[in-house]
Amino acid sequence: MVYKIIFLCAAGFLSAFVDSIAGGGGLISVPAYFMVGFPTHYTLGTNKFSATCGSLVSTAKFAQSGKVDKGILKVLLPFTLLGAATGVYTVLLLDSNVLKPIVLTLLLGVGIYSFFSKTVGMEDNFKGATKKTLIIGSIFAFAMGFYDGFFGPGVGSFLIFGLIKIYGFDFVRASGNAKAMNLMSNFTSLVLFAVKGKIFYLMGIPMAIFMTIGARVGTKLALKEGAKFIKPIFVTMSLGVAGKMIYEMLILK
Structure with a gap:
């Protein structure tokens, strides 16, 4: 039991460190839970518990540094909440695997486009929100909330990329706002999951503690080093999640 907790804490730190910078932390934390023998539902529930703690710390740190746009989030977060609730309800009725080919294509597109584009997300071109961008942003927020509740992999990449395209954010500002939206859906x-009793707190709490530490360290580095530091990690995690999905579809099918 002790060795399992130590392993999960190390995985949790790394997961939150990466996730606070560019998303994709679940690529590390979810397999870690499976490796110590967690059933699927307890893996998802306990991971949501620990990941939410990390997201809270990361969001707070970005907000303190002025990289979270509260005016925009007041409009977008309710749609994220509504979308997530709808997604969770829908996944109980439908098979989430129907989304895999679509999500895989989009993730590869986001990662490859960001890799080859020298300008995307490197400068903050935000000039303020307009009625048009708030409407587009609200639709996007609902869609991402729904996706996170329904399926989830790569949501951090989609949030960051979408916010860059809609509002002209750089990677730092996009990451800050994306963490706030991801926190809401998480x-x-x-x-x-808590209502259904699918959280194993004995291991979830220690992992959550290390996730908060990892999130704090990662966010601090992201804010200090800026977009040039975030971009390669963003591309790596986007393609990493896509690679994991290809592996699951072809090898584990």
Whole structure:
């Protein structure tokens, strides 16, 4: 038991460190839970618990540094919440695997486009929100909330990329706002898993502690080093999640 907790804490730190910078932390934390023998539902529930703690710390740190746009989030977060709740309800009725080919294609597109584009997300071109961008952003927020509640892999990449395209953010500002939106969808899913008793707190709490530390260190580096530091990690995690999905579809099928 002790060795399992130590392993999970190390994985949790690394997961939150990466996730706070560019998303994709679940690529590390979810397999870690499976490796110590967690059943699927307990893996998802306990991971949501620990990941939400890390997201909370990361979001707070970005907000303190002025990289979270509260005016925009006041509009977008309710749609993220609504989307996440709808997604969780829908996944209970439908097979989430129907999304895999679509998500895989989009993830590869986001990662490859960001890799080859020298300008995307490197400068903050945000000039303020307009009625048009708020409407587009609200639709996007609902879609991402729904996706996170329904399926989830790569949501951090989609959030960051979408916010860059809609509002002209650089990677730092996009990461800050994406973490706030991801926190909302994570918390919505967490409540449902908690109500259903699918969280193993004995291991989830220690991992959550190390996730908060990892999130704090990662966010501090992201804010200090800027977009040039975030971009390669963003591309790596986007393609990494896509690679994991290809592996699951071809090898584990």
